[in-house]
Amino acid sequence: MNETNQTHGPLRSEARIVHGVLHTLRQDLFVDAFALRPLPPLDDAKFSRWAPWLPGRARRWARWLPHSVVAFLAFIVFLESSASGYGDNVVRQVLGVVLALLLAVPLVLVLFRPVGAFWLSLMAFFVEAVGFRFFTPYLSVWGSGFVVHLAVMTLVVLRTRPRLAVEMWVVTFGLGAVLSVLVGGGALGDMPPVAFFTGVVLVSAAAIRAWREERQQVVETRSVTAEERSRRTLLEERALIARELHDVVAHHMSVIAIQAEAAPYRVADTPPELAKSFATIRENAVAALAELRRILGVVRSEDPDAFAERDPEAPQPTLASLDALLESVRGAGLTVEATVTGAVRPLPQGVELSAYRIVQEALSNALRHSPGAEARVEVSYVLGGIGLRIVNGAPSRLAKPSPGAGHGLLGMRERVQMLGGEMTADATEDGGFEVAAFLPAALTKGGGAA
Numbered sequence: 210m211n212e213t214n215q216t217h218g219p220l221r222s223e224a225r226i227v228h229g230v231l232h233t234l235r236q237d238l239f240v241d242a243f244a245l246r247p248l249p250p251l252d253d254a255k256f257s258r259w260a261p262w263l264p265g266r267a268r269r270w271a272r273w274l275p276h277s278v279v280a281f282l283a284f285i286v287f288l289e290s291s292a293s294g295y296g297d298n299v300v301r302q303v304l305g306v307v308l309a310l311l312l313a314v315p316l317v318l319v320l321f322r323p324v325g326a327f328w329l330s331l332m333a334f335f336v337e338a339v340g341f342r343f344f345t346p347y348l349s350v351w352g353s354g355f356v357v358h359l360a361v362m363t364l365v366v367l368r369t370r371p372r373l374a375v376e377m378w379v380v381t382f383g384l385g386a387v388l389s390v391l392v393g394g395g396a397l398g399d400m401p402p403v404a405f406f407t408g409v410v411l412v413s414a415a416a417i418r419a420w421r422e423e424r425q426q427v428v429e430t431r432s433v434t435a436e437e438r439s440r441r442t443l444l445e446e447r448a449l450i451a452r453e454l455h456d457v458v459a460h461h462m463s464v465i466a467i468q469a470e471a472a473p474y475r476v477a478d479t480p481p482e483l484a485k486s487f488a489t490i491r492e493n494a495v496a497a498l499a500e501l502r503r504i505l506g507v508v509r510s511e512d513p514d515a516f517a518e519r520d521p522e523a524p525q526p527t528l529a530s531l532d533a534l535l536e537s538v539r540g541a542g543l544t545v546e547a548t549v550t551g552a553v554r555p556l557p558q559g560v561e562l563s564a565y566r567i568v569q570e571a572l573s574n575a576l577r578h579s580p581g582a583e584a585r586v587e588v589s590y591v592l593g594g595i596g597l598r599i600v601n602g603a604p605s606r607l608a609k610p611s612p613g614a615g616h617g618l619l620g621m622r623e624r625v626q627m628l629g630g631e632m633t634a635d636a637t638e639d640g641g642f643e644v645a646a647f648l649p650a651a652l653t654k655g656g657g658a659a
Contacts, residue, residue, distance in 0.1 A: 234376050243325035248276065248368060276320055279364070287313035290353055311336060312357045316364075323365045327377055330354075330361040334381075335388060359407055363414045371415035371422075378404070378411055439619065446620035450627065453525055457558045459498055466494035527561035528588065531568065535586070538572045544583045545572065551590030556650045563624040564588075564595055564648055570617045571599035571644045581605030582641060594630070594649040603640030621646070 250272035291309035315330035337354035358381070366374045382404045389400065469491040473479045526534075531547065538545055556564075568586055575584045582602040589596035618634050625632040625646050632646040 233372075234380075237370075237373055237376055238324060238327070238380065241324075242328060243322050245321060246323060246368075248320045251275070279316055279320055282360070283313040283316035286316060286353065286357055308333075308337060308354075312354055315361050316357060319361050319364045319368070323368045324373075326361050327365050330358045331381060331384070334358040335384070338388070355403070359410060362407075362411060366411060366414040367418050369418075371419045374411035374415040378408055381407070443619055443623065446623055449620075450624060453562055454559065457525065457562065459501055462494045462498050462501070466491045466498070469494065525558070525562050526565045527558070528556075528564055529561075530565065531586075531588070534565070534569055534572070538576065538584075541576055542580075543572065543576050545575075545586060546584075547586040547588070549588045549590075553590055556595060560595065560628060560648050560650050563628060564597055564646075566624060567597055567621050567644070567646055568599055570621055574617050574642070575599075575601035579604040579641065580607075593651075594647055597646045597648070598643070599645075600637065600643040601641045602637075618644075 251274065252272075287309045289309075290312045291305045311333035312330075315326040315333060318329060319326035334354040334357070362374070362377045362381070365377065382400065385400060469487045472487050473484045476483075535545055535547055555561075568588075572584060572586070575582060579601050582604050584599065584601040587596075587598040587600075589598075621634070621644065622632055625648065628648050630646060630648040632644070634642070634644045637643050
């Protein structure tokens, strides 16, 4: 009993392998064999890199170059094959035209229905082989059918998938061997060297197709990775902004809570209704503080140690700390000067903090990407807000590779957008870089910024 099971086990495994191979062969070569799969034109962006010297209209026509080449080859095959039917004999002329059509049509069909073109070219090849054997007096030239069939198989492999190379090779020479036995050796007697040569050509085409697919996957992976990196950087910057907004709002809410708690004791004989209102204000302020901390915890849950190196109780920087920032940057090797225009006035804490961060990030980018350059910071207090302009010159030496994510501008734009401002960032004509931003700040009735 055990010996029987051991014998049947390998047989079942081999049967499953054979069934899987036949199923794959059926799916690739028989199911929807004549389905429409048109060859698209060359990608415009890639073709622009290959031939940037072509004008726009010529480049649009040149994108159809593969289709034109295949159609031209089909036309040449038609002319060459129909030449075998030239002469006074009507039968010879008719056979020549029919054979020419059978050989030329698959080459054109491979542009639209690749697998169907394979079957049609295979039929044309066998028709030519059998016709040459039985209708030799009417056909003076033969052999182009195999060349066309090999060209069609190569194009099919380049258009579809690498494994079709093996499948078409097996079908072609399997049926060729059967036909050779039924018809007799004749023209198909040199099958082994022809099969070897065909295998080399198809394997080469399959290798090219596999390389193209691998390259496309690498490009797609890099694109997805860059997109994910950009999204992650954006989320990190938003988490930082959320933490800073928490500090700003928490400060004001704490003041409200303290003032509401102390207010009843500053008025003699405080009415119960007023004391109750102050108590309600304090309760709402404390609840808002708790909710802020809870939301901040959710935002920072993926990276709880993101701000571990910083003192959580330290006040957030403002433009009053700009001199200290400039001294720190100068100590790092960047020559920078600052100019402040307009009437200096206190701005909302969120505007002050965002302005400081924008200047800080722009100077950090100048240090990383423009070593040896000089920088200039311009701060303009204008009606309705504050203007910032940070510009640096061209680098005097090569910049070292930066370990950062390279999305500092993304964080600056996020801050400006949050405040409803505007920002531009672009290279200058002398090879430097310029960042300009305007952060709006509403005015109070007394003329100060609110």
